[in-house]
Amino acid sequence: MTGNRLGPFARILRHVVLMTLAVVIVAPFVWMVLCSFKTQSEILSAEIRIIPHTWAAVENYTAALTRVPMLRFLLNGVIVTLVIFLLQVLVNLPAAYALAKLRFRGRSAFLGLVLLCLLIPVHATAIPTYIMFYKAGLLNTYASLILPFTISVFGIFLMRQFFMTVPDDLIDAARVDGMSEIGIVWRVMLPTAVPALVAFGIFSVVAHWNDYFWPLIVVADQALYTPPLGVAFFRLNDQGTSYGPLMAAATISIAPLVIAFLLAQRRFIEGITLTGMKA
Amino acid sequence: MSRDASQPVTGVAGVPSRRHGHRAVAAVLAGPALVLIVLFLIGPLACVALLSLTDYQLGAATLNYVGGKNYAEMFSDRVFQKSLTNTLLYVAITVPGSVLLGLGAALLIEADRGLRTFYRAIYFLPVMATLIAMSIVWEFMLHPQFGIVNQLVKALGLSRIDWLQNQSVVLFTLCGIGIWQSLGFNMVLFMAGLTSIPKDLYEAAAVDGANSAIDRFRLVTWPMLGPVTLFVVVITAIRSFQVFDTVQVLTKGGPNKASEVLLYTMYSEGFEFFRSGYASAVTVVFLVFVLALSALKVFVLDKRVHYA
Numbered sequence: 001m002t003g004n005r006l007g008p009f010a011r012i013l014r015h016v017v018l019m020t021l022a023v024v025i026v027a028p029f030v031w032m033v034l035c036s037f038k039t040q041s042e043i044l045s046a047e048i049r050i051i052p053h054t055w056a057a058v059e060n061y062t063a064a065l066t067r068v069p070m071l072r073f074l075l076n077g078v079i080v081t082l083v084i085f086l087l088q089v090l091v092n093l094p095a096a097y098a099l100a101k102l103r104f105r106g107r108s109a110f111l112g113l114v115l116l117c118l119l120i121p122v123h124a125t126a127i128p129t130y131i132m133f134y135k136a137g138l139l140n141t142y143a144s145l146i147l148p149f150t151i152s153v154f155g156i157f158l159m160r161q162f163f164m165t166v167p168d169d170l171i172d173a174a175r176v177d178g179m180s181e182i183g184i185v186w187r188v189m190l191p192t193a194v195p196a197l198v199a200f201g202i203f204s205v206v207a208h209w210n211d212y213f214w215p216l217i218v219v220a221d222q223a224l225y226t227p228p229l230g231v232a233f234f235r236l237n238d239q240g241t242s243y244g245p246l247m248a249a250a251t252i253s254i255a256p257l258v259i260a261f262l263l264a265q266r267r268f269i270e271g272i273t274l275t276g277m278k279a
Numbered sequence: 280m281s282r283d284a285s286q287p288v289t290g291v292a293g294v295p296s297r298r299h300g301h302r303a304v305a306a307v308l309a310g311p312a313l314v315l316i317v318l319f320l321i322g323p324l325a326c327v328a329l330l331s332l333t334d335y336q337l338g339a340a341t342l343n344y345v346g347g348k349n350y351a352e353m354f355s356d357r358v359f360q361k362s363l364t365n366t367l368l369y370v371a372i373t374v375p376g377s378v379l380l381g382l383g384a385a386l387l388i389e390a391d392r393g394l395r396t397f398y399r400a401i402y403f404l405p406v407m408a409t410l411i412a413m414s415i416v417w418e419f420m421l422h423p424q425f426g427i428v429n430q431l432v433k434a435l436g437l438s439r440i441d442w443l444q445n446q447s448v449v450l451f452t453l454c455g456i457g458i459w460q461s462l463g464f465n466m467v468l469f470m471a472g473l474t475s476i477p478k479d480l481y482e483a484a485a486v487d488g489a490n491s492a493i494d495r496f497r498l499v500t501w502p503m504l505g506p507v508t509l510f511v512v513v514i515t516a517i518r519s520f521q522v523f524d525t526v527q528v529l530t531k532g533g534p535n536k537a538s539e540v541l542l543y544t545m546y547s548e549g550f551e552f553f554r555s556g557y558a559s560a561v562t563v564v565f566l567v568f569v570l571a572l573s574a575l576k577v578f579v580l581d582k583r584v585h586y587a
């Protein structure tokens with residue numbers, strides 16, 4: 001497609017159409033940020049004013065951070081997403097290596113199991129997993145937020161595909177040097193897998209930072225709320241009374257990922273579209 | 280490890296088999312993953328199927344086998360019927376909407392160089408922004424009185440619409456949010472598909488007299504994009520079946536069940552009323568749809584491999 005240069009008219013038409021759609025798509029973000037700077041009376045007024053007349057940014061963001069423990073929610077989000085990702089690497093990378101490079105009986109059965117599990121949507125296992133945590137007395141803990149996601153069959157599959165492309169000579173050389181298989185996983189395979197791991201890491205962090213379904217089910221204690229639960233809680237608590245602070249809270253909760261996305265757009269798009277294979 | 284493959288299963292005279300050595304190592308390396316797969320995936324999946332045949336309620340001391348009673352109750356329940364038809368309608372609207380807009384955006388963006396990165400970033404933004412936060416922003420924008428959308432509607436001389444409280448409008452509003460959120464994802468998949476089309480195909484088409492953009496699209500782009508399109512349709516359908524966040528936070532399935540969807544029914548039965556048996560039956564229905572689509576996806580993926 002790139003080879004075909006557009007004429008001047010078509011070029012303008014392209015921008016008109018794309019810009020119109022872009023305005024619609026970006027509108028909620030712009031409106032959210034603008035209203036997070038506005039006073040309540042201005043938000044409720046009948047006339048449409050784009051730029052705030054009176055600035056209430058400090059008041060709104062202070063309210064968002066103090067009326068509910070928003071910083072705590074952000075910290076929980078960071079803890080949960082990072083621990084999930086680290087445990088995913090710890091559990092799934094060795095399994096991917098075994099599947100790609102070791103010969104053992106049951107390997108193809110294990111691979112079949114991984115491929116089968118790729119088809120299971122997260123919601124399908126929620127009820128029994130919830131009952132399991134309930135019986136174990138683990139509801140309302142970080143463990144309940146983290147443990148179900150430590151296994152990522154998608155991660156195993158992705159890393160296995162990647163490891164298949166690593167030459168056997170590299171591994172044999174490490175074995176000749178007397179390195180153990182576990183040493184090979186962490187000191188030979190891990191460094192070669194960094195690009196694939198970055199993509200998987202972005203996918204994993206974005207998915208779990210944004211996840212609402214599972215935290216909603218297992219967490220009741222406000223001290224364990226992740227950002228999506230925190231914003232939903234803020235809305236329930238303050239409904240109809242203070243839109244400025246609510247928009248400030250929404251802005252705060254999406255800011256970390258949006259900023260990271262704008263800084264490393266290509267990597268984010270690569271990482272998230274990996275789910276094309278998963279859904 | 281190709282050397283090992285050619286070795287006999289039982290190692291050579293006296294030397295311990297490399298296979299057995301690998302077996303022990305493989306158990307150490309893959310064991311934890313296998314245990315967790317059984318604990319969090321296969322086990323719960325089997326349990327959902329079994330629970331759907333029981334009257335189990337969370338916290339109850341007993342559990343009885345009730346056969347197909349949950350399913351019979353479910354299919355004669357008005358709420359479930361509404362939930363199923365709403366979900367199918369949601370999928371039927373969101374999939375074409377977000378696939379066609381994603382395709383259109385990809386074609387237009389790739390047609391020229393100007394602002395390509397800018398458009399791609401803007402269109403992709405909703406895909407990675409927290410949907411719960413953005414749903415709340417949408418609710419604010421769609422507010423019946425002072426929401427910006429109704430202010431614009433009024434400025435155009437039309438009468439206000441109660442986007443989230445009007446029974447005949449609410450599901451379409453949620454579809455709109457769903458399309459807004461997912462079209463950028465499809466756009467990126469289509470852009471990848473477009474860049475993989477060999478340029479000489481366009482040159483060949485030009486030699487054969489295909490000079491207009493429409494001819495090029497009809498003769499080259501569309502046929503080459505066929506498998507990608509099928510793939511995008513299926514994964515968008517799978518994602519749309521999982522609609523939950525917007526419903527839970529904005530409408531609770533209302534008003535009068537007009538936006539009740541499968542996962543929300545499962546959530547409220549299973550985690551608000553704790554009717555685990557019944558909620559498991561709802562889950563099984565949800566799972567049947569998603570697995571059918573996934574099977575289709577595997578089929579499509581296989582096809583793509585053959586094309587490559």
